[in-house]
Amino acid sequence: MKRNATPPVLKQVVHIIDDDEAVLDSLSMLLDSVGIKNAIYSNAQTFLDTHQGESIRALAGCIVLDVRMPGMSGMECQQQLEQLKCSLPVIFITGHGDVPMAVEAMKKGAIEFIQKPFREQELLDCIQHALELNKAEHERASRLLDIDKRRKSLTKREKEVMQRVIAGQANKVIACDLNLSQRTIEIHRSNVMDKMQVNSLAELVTLALIK
Amino acid sequence: MTFPIKKNLQANHTQEITDANAQLKALLNAAVDAIIIIDHLGCIELFNAAAQKMFGYPSSEVVGNNIRMLMPEPYRREHDKYLSNYMETKNAKIIGTGREVKACKKNGEIFPIELSVGEVLESSHKQFVGIIRDISEQVKARSDAIANRERLAHVTRLSTMGEMAAGIAHEINQPLSAISSYAQACKNMLERSSNVPDTIAQQQKLSITLEKISSQARRAGEVIRRLRGFVKKRTAEREYVDLNVLIKDSIELAKVDTRLLDHGISLSLTASPAPLLLIDEIQIQQVLFNLIRNAIDAMEDQPTDQVNISSKWIDAQYIEVSVTDTGYGVSKENLVHLFHPFFTTKETGMGMGLPICQSIIQSHGGELRHRAGIDKGSVFSFTLPAKSIVKNKLG
């Protein structure tokens, strides 16, 4: 896809939620020390309040979440995030965890469950992984959005032609079917290729398959 | 059997006495307790049916012999001394009072008895009557109860240790984690700072030291984790247990706390179907024990209010046990902390009772919950799954 404008650089932030001030401060310092942008919250509610409504879905990055906190627990927060359709990957860290708790968190889609104190490199690797997952997810989402936009720019006729082209029909057949001249079909077809921003039939077919 | 009969009586009196003798004989043989009559030297004169059964001797083998033959050491050696001492001083160690001693059967088996001795007054010669009750059962029950209590104490210690470790783990792992991360952050910053040649060596040394700090912090965390794991390893020993029997046993145990005797317990237990559950008996006893103790604590100011324990099936799969009191209840602020380790409102409380109960019940696949009592007080209920009942076919 050549004419694709480079997407804006994704501003990923690691959101750290932990009730322990020292843990919060030291983690933030650790991430700063390796140049990872981060934000800290001393409880889950503050995080949710800060990113109320639509903006929580637009967030990029990941969440590092303590399990045991007064008020909303880490697990409850994970549940809320799911309900709010927030797609940020969640990494749990806990000073007090057991196997059933870890299993439950993983079932709900956490990508890691780490016990405190941990090897810092392990956490950093894990955060790196989470950020990549999140980036891929964002790219997928924005690509979908982009393709959708291109689809919508087609006229009714162009859409008709595209369907048939994708289905493998020759211009001649399409012209006959739609009761148009072959030349007109050719023009429509080139418009479709232009608007969908593709160079070959193969690319067009691939695009059409993306859902 | 012979009875002392005065010889100089008239014939009709003789008949009366014969009748009385027969009646007495029947009475003695019908007695549940073993009855033995001896003379002042300890020579056995009478040995009733219950005694024959208890000791395994027919009357003919003991009558005329010394009572010592029924005693194990050290009673055997001491007995002659007792008797002569009594004859001289009239100072009875045993007469008129029952006491626990040991006896010896024909087959050599030694068993605990309760013995009470009386002196036969107004007879032609000195006689003593001994009434003997076999108390093997009671003694066994008593020692079982002690063993049980010791087991309970042991398990309590173990699981308290586990819960404490869990509680402490959280408190300690937080600062350890912070120490480790701070150290690592410093190390990263050092490594990224300007590489002025003559400070590089120094920087490296600092960096190594910081790495050491963080590895020691993790090591301490590992120790705590292992402690928890170790305690958890006491894999539950589960057997089929009748929950109602278990509840009654637990109440007996709980009577160690004598306040319970004042309060009393009312029971309403379900019996159909019989609640046969696959559980760790000692652990569930411990749960009941804790809940009962908390209930009594809560009714400090109402020393005559009862504790109620009830059980009921909530469906085919789960049975629910509730311990209800009419005490001071749980305030709204305290409700959120109720099951947290170390939460207590009592001066001498430890705050580990409920967390332990909760983890025991959860490990059995049930749940422990609190709700307020109807007027006042609290209800602590836990559920336990029964034996697996499986649908015969899928869906």
Next chain:
Amino acid sequence: MPSKNAINSNQPVVYIVDHHKSVLLALSALLAPLNVSIKCFTSAELFLNHKMNNEAACLILEAHLQEKRESGIELLETLVRQGFHIPTIVLASSSDIPTAVRAMRASAIDFIEKPYIEHLLVQKVAEILHQSAPTQMN
């Protein structure tokens, strides 16, 4: 490797992999009332060599086979790598959080510490078979 395109048989299958024969026996007895066909294996190799049909199925797997730490989970990872997905419950005779997390990441449906609570395990297996039955039909 288990093949996917074989004849459909109606009876769901529960595969159990554990090196302890006593565990295999106990689990078989426990699951018998479900009216399923139960196939037991004492090692990962034996299981991998077994040809699977296209029935509704469920795998119950010990996390540490032959006393080798996490070897059961390795088996699960192998299956996933080879593109073979069978709903799996991992049972663990000894467990810790990293082991549980690894099993879940290898797409286990559940990770249960021994001693398990029998009727909950049976329920779980029944649920899995119930859910996988229709999807396996086509």
